Amino acid sequence: xxxxxxxxxxxxxxxxxxxxxxxxxxxxxxxxxxxxxxxxxxxxxxxxxxxxxxxxxxxxxxxxxxxxxxxxxxxxx
Amino acid sequence: xxxxxxxxxxxxxxxxxxxxxxxxxxxxxxxxxxxxxxxxxxxxxxxxxxxxxxxxxxxxxxxxxxxxxxxxxxxxxxxxxxxxxxxxxxxxxxxxxxxxxxxxxxxxxxxxxxxxxxxxxxxxxxxxxxxxxxxxxxxxxxxxxxxxxxxxxxxxxxxxxxxxxxxxxxxxxxxxxxxxxxxxxxxxxxxxxxxxxxxxxxxxxxxxxxxxxxxxxxxxxxxxxxxxxxxxxxxxxxxxxxxxxxxxxxxxxxxxxxxxxxxxxxxxxxxxxxxxxxxxxxxxxxxxxxxxxxxxxxxxxxxxxxxxxxxxxxxxxxxxxxxxxxxxxxxxxxxxxxxxxxxxxxxxx
Numbered sequence: 001x002x003x004x005x006x007x008x009x010x011x012x013x014x015x016x017x018x019x020x021x022x023x024x025x026x027x028x029x030x031x032x033x034x035x036x037x038x039x040x041x042x043x044x045x046x047x048x049x050x051x052x053x054x055x056x057x058x059x060x061x062x063x064x065x066x067x068x069x070x071x072x073x074x075x076x077x
Numbered sequence: 078x079x080x081x082x083x084x085x086x087x088x089x090x091x092x093x094x095x096x097x098x099x100x101x102x103x104x105x106x107x108x109x110x111x112x113x114x115x116x117x118x119x120x121x122x123x124x125x126x127x128x129x130x131x132x133x134x135x136x137x138x139x140x141x142x143x144x145x146x147x148x149x150x151x152x153x154x155x156x157x158x159x160x161x162x163x164x165x166x167x168x169x170x171x172x173x174x175x176x177x178x179x180x181x182x183x184x185x186x187x188x189x190x191x192x193x194x195x196x197x198x199x200x201x202x203x204x205x206x207x208x209x210x211x212x213x214x215x216x217x218x219x220x221x222x223x224x225x226x227x228x229x230x231x232x233x234x235x236x237x238x239x240x241x242x243x244x245x246x247x248x249x250x251x252x253x254x255x256x257x258x259x260x261x262x263x264x265x266x267x268x269x270x271x272x273x274x275x276x277x278x279x280x281x282x283x284x285x286x287x288x289x290x291x292x293x294x295x296x297x298x299x300x301x302x303x304x305x306x307x308x309x310x311x312x313x314x315x316x317x318x319x320x321x322x323x324x325x326x327x328x329x330x331x332x333x334x335x336x337x338x339x340x341x342x343x344x345x346x347x348x349x350x351x352x353x354x355x356x357x358x359x360x361x362x363x364x365x366x367x368x369x370x371x372x373x374x375x376x377x378x379x380x381x382x383x384x385x386x387x388x389x390x391x392x393x394x395x396x397x398x399x400x401x402x403x404x405x406x407x408x409x410x411x412x413x414x415x416x417x418x419x420x421x422x423x424x425x426x
Binding site: 003030042044 | 422
């Protein structure tokens, strides 16, 4: 689950939560300009794919801004 | 003294003394008077009520041929015309708990008061607690005496057509109903009393209990993304431009499914958001912000994922009761499973 209000998602029991950008633009940020916006959105989406390929035992946050875990999770699959 | 109330008791094959699993297939039968736990139940009633008959049915018969079994129980109830039906207690036993809850339900449909007892997490309680009066019991028959005493108390009151008070006071599982009543003292006094009790470490009972969210066991991870079918779901209120399906902007009662089989990306000319809970304008300029089709198509082309599932799912996730959300989520999940989807990305606004 990708959500900008990720704390809600975690405390209401979603098991794989990815930190989205903003409520009004969850997967990207138009303020960054087209290229960086797309790269940011792609990072969020690949983090989400990494999350569904990662075993979890409880509500867990996957943060696209912490780049290593996100990239590794995707590459590991 | 008045005539004792007339009680009919429902038990499964085990508590009727027929036998365990090997006899769970036995059909519906009716016996005179009390059987098994009906005897201590009768003692708990004292002079106020008497068990006239016991309906017995095997748990497998009831779960596998439910319509037939319940019809037969219904005919027995019509014949026996009790003042109240008592079922169980079923404790932690799932099939028995469901049987007890359904038997109470059909008694209620006939205007017959009914009560049962089981563990709060018994499937009978989780599925029918809104419709049936259920006394919380332990997981095993060790909690029999306490459960029977409470069941007997409520059965007598229900048989006399008395209206039960709030669940936490009367001792049954909350049915999710709000009833207006006078608590005697105004709210600000009750709230300050509670605050003082809390500050002094004294016990108090909230009037607005917190419903802890359901815990869901995490799904196992997708083993190989490069061969996986990935689906997308959004609660961002994604609709086709102009909202031809007439999706509501809040309080969803259904979800909408759209095919993206022939699309590479969601174009703002064709899609937009219709959602009363956030500023939709930015999504309307790029709907992929709430349903990341463009990104997944890229990853699909590069072989990073197997394929994008043909169908996308959308609803406005705002002001929707939890119970409705649960049903919508269940229906979407079932659809994904039928489509052999390996993983899903849900974007929530």
